[in-house]
Amino acid sequence: MRGLAVPALLLAGCGTAPAFDRPEPDYGRPFEIVLTQYSVPVVWGLANPGAVGGWDDSITLRGFTQGITHRPVAHDVDDGFVNYVLHPLAGSETHLMARRHGWSFGAAFLFDVFASVSWEYFFENVFERPSRIDLMTTAPIGALLGELRWALKRAGVGFVDPLGGCEPVLEMTREGPVIGVEIRW
Numbered sequence: 001m002r003g004l005a006v007p008a009l010l011l012a013g014c015g016t017a018p019a020f021d022r023p024e025p026d027y028g029r030p031f032e033i034v035l036t037q038y039s040v041p042v043v044w045g046l047a048n049p050g051a052v053g054g055w056d057d058s059i060t061l062r063g064f065t066q067g068i069t070h071r072p073v074a075h076d077v078d079d080g081f082v083n084y085v086l087h088p089l090a091g092s093e094t095h096l097m098a099r100r101h102g103w104s105f106g107a108a109f110l111f112d113v114f115a116s117v118s119w120e121y122f123f124e125n126v127f128e129r130p131s132r133i134d135l136m137t138t139a140p141i142g143a144l145l146g147e148l149r150w151a152l153k154r155a156g157v158g159f160v161d162p163l164g165g166c167e168p169v170l171e172m173t174r175e176g177p178v179i180g181v182e183i184r185w
Helices: 002-013 029-047 061-069 080-100 105-126 132-154
Strands: 166-173 176-183
Touching: 029 080, 029 105, 061 105, 080 105, 080 132, 105 132
Parallel strands: none
Antiparallel strands: 166 176
């Protein structure tokens, strides 16, 4: 019975914000942002082997296929701080991004799962196999931490969303692609 207490409390809090407090949901923009942000370290790792995440092995189709078709490895090369602090913080950032774009808690949690799985299986999998510990900590803990940060932000507590008004921008110009940050006030 006690095992149902946490999920019940989480479900009870879903969708409790007043209707006027949430903007019209924008379901496309967060996907664009995440896919753009996740592409940058992969391109950087391809251009500079060994400079990003210790990714210095060559890329093979066989390695990528094994990453998709085999179980995730128990642990990757990341230490405890990265796995248990930085990954949940990254998950909370995707959660906050979805909430800022008007998504409900449930939709934001599913977006966290999408972001984590897509990073592990399609972006990072270019260099290393998916990690079970990353999959188990990034989305679930990140969603809880992100929802806590969202509640604190709505309550007026400062500095819980330092990236709140910044969104990456990818534009095509006559000179070529431009990547930057757009700040919305």
